[in-house]
Amino acid sequence: MKFTIAFIGFGTVGQGLAEILADRGKWLREEYGFEYSVVAVSDSIKGSVCDPGGLDLPHLLSLVKEKGSINDYPQGDKGWDSLKTIRQSPANTVVEVTYTDLRTGEPALTHIRTALSLGKHVVTSNKGPAALAYRELRDLARQKGVFFKFEGAVMSGTPLLNLALNHLEGARISEVRGILNGTTNFILTQMEKGLSYEEALAEAQRLGYAEAKPDADVEGWDAVAKVLILANLLMNTQLKVEEVSREGITNITPAHIQEAMRKKCRWKLIGSLRREGSQVRAKVAPEKIPLDDILAGVGGITNALTFSTDLLGKVTIVGPGAGRKETGFALLSDLLEISRSVS
Ligand code: HSE
Secondary structure, three states, rough: EEEEEHHHHHHHHHHHHHHOOOOOHHHHHHOOOOEEEEEEEEEOOOEEEEEOOOOOHHHHHHHHHHOOOOOOOOOOOOOOHHHHHHHHHOOOOOEEEOOOOOOOOOOOOHHHHHHHOOOOOEEEEHHHHHHHOOOHHHHHHHHHOOOOEEHHHHOOOOOOOHHHHOOOOOOEEEEEEEEHHHHHHHHHHHHHHOOOOHHHHHHHHHHOOOOOOOOOHHOOOHHHHHHHHHHHOOOOOOOOOEEEEOOOOOOOHHHHHHHHOOHHHEEEEEEEEEOOOOOEEEEEEEEEEOOOHHHHHHHOOOEEEEEEOOOOOOEEEEEEEEHHHHHHHHHHHHHHHHHHOOO
């Protein structure tokens, strides 16, 4: 199968995937038989272009870098909004990388519903749809014989969802617990080194880790979205946002950090899901973790998640939790998996 791809959204993550494709497209074809052409890009701020003959990614990337817009691209149809691009471009695969809205899931939810309804594969790192409407979208994808993949929604390119879904099958997972937000872990680590909260947050934003509205990170909403996705996938339960108990890191002061360090502990924002009888308890909150706990050693943008299983005991996966190329890689890994499955 040759992938004809439409990017819906062309911010940090979309450009991250575009850079990877531009850099190693030839190698991906030779090594994995992965054939692709990007036929459309639509971004509400940077503009849009559709050319069934295929777009020149290095050219698009340099336009965004130099002008912040792709409207000067020399060929193709311009000015299509996201839904027109999904409906009318010849893409068989939609890469949905707009911002996450955990209240409604929009606009990503409508983008993904529309694409799947039209029989197009969807890969996304957007957390809203997988957190709020996983079953509906999974069933729609199955009905249409296409894929809905979102490895990058939790722990960026670290293959957490693939690990849990493909390699822990047959074991019962009683609890998952870990560091699920890179920005807050980065801020807490930087504060341990003496930076102020504001300096550390500004650095996380500069590096492209933080959400469009960083309240989503520091108030714990981003981790809540990831906990909901894990509940959907691993515990077969559809929790609502308000069923996850939530506290962010905004009340953690340098004094708290110093006091924890004196007690050989570190503050971490921990997301967890635990089976209690027929119920699943879900929580996001800062916790003071002793230094000999594996999670205490996970610093900066790195995330980690421990699965408690009946057959294997505890299994922990550690890796990048955010970032341009790291999340771009997650999208690539989903595309490659679809490529393997359909060929
Ligand atoms: N803002 C998120 C984080 C991005 O810092 O973890 C990845 O989901």
